[in-house]
Amino acid sequence: MNLSSILVYTSSKHLEDLQSSLCALPGIEVHHQCHDTGRLIVIQEAVDEKTEMDGLRRIKDLPHVMAAEMFYHYVDDGNTLPAESQNGEVLSWA
C-alpha cells in the first residue's frame, strides 16, 4: 500500500476552488488548508508507485497549482492493509 502526504501551494484567492478540484480526484483526501498562505495538505493513496507518481502529476496539472511536492511516505509496516477500499477511494486507474 502506498500513502503519501502532499503539500500543495496555491494563492489565497484560489484556495477554495482548488480544494474542490482536489476533493473531486479519486484517491485524494484534503486534510488541512491554510487560507493565509495558500497551502493545502492532502493524502494520496495509490495501488503502486507508478500510479502514485501519475497521481502527483495530475495534481500539478490542476489550475492554480503553483507547486505540489510530496512530504511523507508510508511504505507498509507489515500489517498489510487491504489494497481496495470503499467507493473506489484508492487511486488505481493505471
Add this chain to the structure above:
Amino acid sequence: MGITRRTFIKASMATATAAAVGLPVSQAALAAAKTMENDWRWDRGVCRFCGVGCGIQIATKDGKIVATKADPDAPVNRGINCIKGYFNGKILYGKDRLTKPLLRMKDGKFSKQGDFVEVSWERAFDEMEKQFRKAYSELGPTGIGIFGSGQYTIQEGYAAMKLMKAGFRSNNIDPNARHCMASAVAGFIQTFGIDEPAGNYDDIEHTDTAILWGANMAEMHPILWTRIVDRRSKHPNMRIVNLSTYSNMSSDMADLEIIFRPSSDLAIQNFIAREIIKRDAVNWDFVKKHCVFATGPYDIGYGMRNNSDFAFKKEMDTQAEQRMHTLDKFEAIGQRRKPGTKVPQDAQAKPGAHWLIEFEEFKKGVEPYTLDFVAELAKGDADESLDQFKAKLQELADLYVDAQRKVVSFWTMGFNQHQRGTWVNEQAYMNHLLLGKQAMPGNGAFSLTGQPSACGTAREVGTFSHRLPADMVVFNPKHRKTSEDIWHLPKNTLNPKTGSHITKIMRDLEDGSIKWAWVQVNNPFQATANANHWIKAARKMDNFIITSDGYPSISAKVSDLILPSAMIFEKWGGYGNAERRTQLWREQVPPPGEARSDVWQILEFSKRIKLKDVWGEQKVPGLKAAGFTDGKMPNVLNGARKMGYKSDDTLYDVLFAHERNKKFAWPDPIANGHDNHTVDLLGDGWFVEKALFEEYAQFGRGHAHDLADFNLYFHKDVRGLKWPVVNGK
C-alpha cells in the same frame, strides 16, 4: 479494522506534515500521530537522487524501512521532498534486487559466452583475481580500469581511488560524473583554480533575479525551484528568466522566456558581454582587483577519436569533423573568416590551452556579437518575430547590467552537456565577473549538480583519471608528494600520467588496451553516448568486466561477473551536494541476501593483492612522451621495506587496515544502536567508514576544503555542514 487503521495512518501523516510546515494542529492530534510511530526508529539521511542534497528522515521497523519524510530542519529542503525523494525507501524493495554473485559459466568454468550462474563470493573473487592478474601482467597499470560514480558515497569513492592510484598505480579510474560535470569542472578550474561554486542555495533568498540557462529547475531541481517561487511571491522586485531550447515547465513561473537555437547560448553570452562594455557597465574596481582577461584556441575538435579506425560506416561524416570543420555563415562572422572555410582542428590535443590578453583585445573579440547578428543566429521559436526576440535579448541584458539588481545564473546539463560546455560555463563567469556580481549574497553564477555526490565524492575526493583529493592532480610532483606522505607510500609510487577518462576507458576496451574493468555505482553501458560501440566491446573483445549493482542494469547484463551490492541506506555513507554541504548517514537496514557494500567489496578484493604484485617496476606507455624522465614507473619495494612494509603485505594491510585507521574502533557510540555489516564481514573491528573519512579529510584541512570531524555530522542539531568547516562552524 483495516479501514480504521488506514484512516488513522492518513490522519497521522497529515498531522505530521502540517506540524512540520507550520500549519496549526492541535496537541491531541499531534499526540495521536505520534502513537502510529511508537515502535518505529527514526534517523536522518540524505536523498540519494540528485545534487540538491535534501535532508530526509527514515523510519525503520524490524529491519525494514516503513516510512520516509522530508526533514523539516534541513536547511536545503525545509521539510519538502520532490518526486525523486519519494523513492528513497521504495528503491530498496524492488522485485529484481540482486542477492547473489553471478558469473558467466559454461561446463562449470568461467566462459565469456556462458550464462550467468549463482556463485559464492569466494568463487567470484577467485575469478576476479585471476583475470586481474592476467590483465595486469600483460598490460600493466594501464590495462585495468574502474568506472566510478557521482553516486559513490565519499568513503566508496575514496577507497576505490586509493586502491587504484596508491595500490595498483593506475589512474584509469573515472566517474560517470565526467559526462555531466567535466565542463563545469574545467570551467571552475580555468576561471577560479578551485572546483566548487562560490555561492550556495541561500543566494536564492537574497537575489532579485534568477536566470536559468539550460536548467529546467521546475522539473529537475524542484526543491530549489520551490525556494525560487517562494522568493518571487514575497519579493516584488524578483524576476525569473528561463532560457531554453524548448518551452518547459520552468517557463510557467518565468517573467521572461527565451527560446534559442541549440548552442547559440554562446552567442547570447557574448552579446551580453558586448552590452556590458557598450553600456560602460564594467565594474572596474572589481575587475582590476580580481580578474585578468584570457582566451584560448577555437579549433579544438569535438573530443572524438582522432582516427576513423573504429567509426561505424554511418559515423564517418561526424568523425571527419574531428579533423576538419567547415564554417557556416554564423561561425564565419564569429571567427572573422569566410563561410565555407575548412578549419583544421589543430588544437585538439590541448583544448584547455589559454593565454592572457588585454581588455582591448577582449572587446574586439565580442564586437561581432551585435543584437542583429545574435538575434538572427539564436532565435529558436519559428512563431516568434525577430523584433520580439530582439526585445527579449535586450531585456535580458538590462537585467544583468542593472547596477541595483542582484543576479544569480543557474545551469545544469544545458550548459554542461554541450559541444562547447567548458566555454559556455566560462562565459557565465565572464559576465558575472565583468559586472562584479559574483561571490556575494544574491549575486553569482551557480553551477547546479545532477548527481548526489558528483561534488562531494567524484570531484572533492578526486575519483578522476587526472585527480587526487582536494583539487590536486597526478601530474603535479608536489601534489603526488603530499598524497604519498598522507598515505605513507614510498616516493614515486603514484603514477604521474593522467589515466583514461570514462569515455576513453570505453575506447580502451574497444581497442583492447584495457582488459579488466570494474563498474561501481553506475550504469555506463547504458549512460555513455555511442553505447552500441561499448556494448560490442564488452561482449566481443577479450576482456573481463565486473559490475557491482543493486539491480540487473544494462551494465550488469553485459558484464562477465555481477556483484550484488548494498544500496543507499543498507550501508554507512556520506554525500556532498552542489553547495559544498557534506551529509553523513548510518546504516539503517541490512542488505538483502548476500548483497554487500561497495566498500566491503573494494577492501575484500584488496586482501588478494600483495605489494610485490604491483609495486615492482611498471611500464606505462606514453610516460616519457608526456614529459617524464623515464618511460616506466620505478620499483618502490625497496622504499617500502625501509618504511617497514613487507613485500608479502597485502594492499588491505598497507592502504586500509593500517594502525592509523585501526585506532577508529568498532563498536562506536556514534552508531547509537545501528549496525555495520561492512565492519562485521571484514571482522577485524575497525570502523571503516569513519577511518576512511578521517584519513580523506586530512587532504583538505587547512587548504580551504576543511571537513568537520566525522562525529559532528551526527550531532542532533547538524543537518550537514558546508565546507570549509572551521572551528566546528
